[in-house]
Amino acid sequence: MLKVGLTGGIGAGKSEVSRLLVECGAVLIDADRIAREVVAPGTPGLAAVVDAFGPEVLAEDGSLDRPRLGSLVFADSAKLSVLNSIVHPLVGARSRELEQAAAEDAVVVHDVPLLTENGLAPLYDLVIVVDASPATRLDRLLRLRGMTEEDARARMAAQASREKRLEIADIVIDNDVPLERLERRVREVWAELVRAERVRRAHEPRRHPDQGSREHRPRA
Secondary structure (H helix, E strand, O other): EEEEEEEEEEOOOHHHHHHHHHOOOEEEEEHHHHHHHOOOOOHHHHHHHHHHHHHHHHHOOOOOOOHHHHHOOOHHHHHHHHHHHHHHHHHHHHHHHHHHOOOOOEEEEEOOOOOOEEEEOHOOOOOEEEEHHHHHHHHHHHHHOOHHHHHHHHHHHHHHHHHHHHOOOOEEEEEEOOHHHHHHHHHHHHHHHHHHHHHHHHHOOOOOOOOOOOOOOOOO
């Protein structure tokens, strides 16, 4: 399968791009969604988060109070590192399970918000970065997500810079555009991904059934 990493800064509109890619035929593995699953009530992940940050990060119903936890970690890099050390291995394990369940000729898109920050680009055949200006992202966080400006800026600052994300991009999708232009651009990218998957299959050596899967090619 073709393994694609999809990333972008908070507020860039990555979720809209992933939705459009699924409409085109991609198999989506959403790290954010999985991150919620692995800290659901009753999971070892939630227990580990409570051990690290205390019972005040729980809502009244026993679920994780994500806004409360976010306010604790996104302005404190040490606390954010602790949270990531708990959640990321769990997300990675579940993502691998879902990937293994996909068809061999699938285009599998991993929606990974912190792909740049965690140095994950080498895991994918291609990396797509959804790009938008800081002003556009801030506006979306305030207007669409109801964040305070202080919280929005803290979350943006906790992520990699725009320049660092663009450095790892094989494909860039500009999302400082109207929806119809974004839809057109995503269709173009999908056609490129399908071609890449066909080329990959054409050049992949035939393997004996007992052999393991091929290793990822080194990235330039």
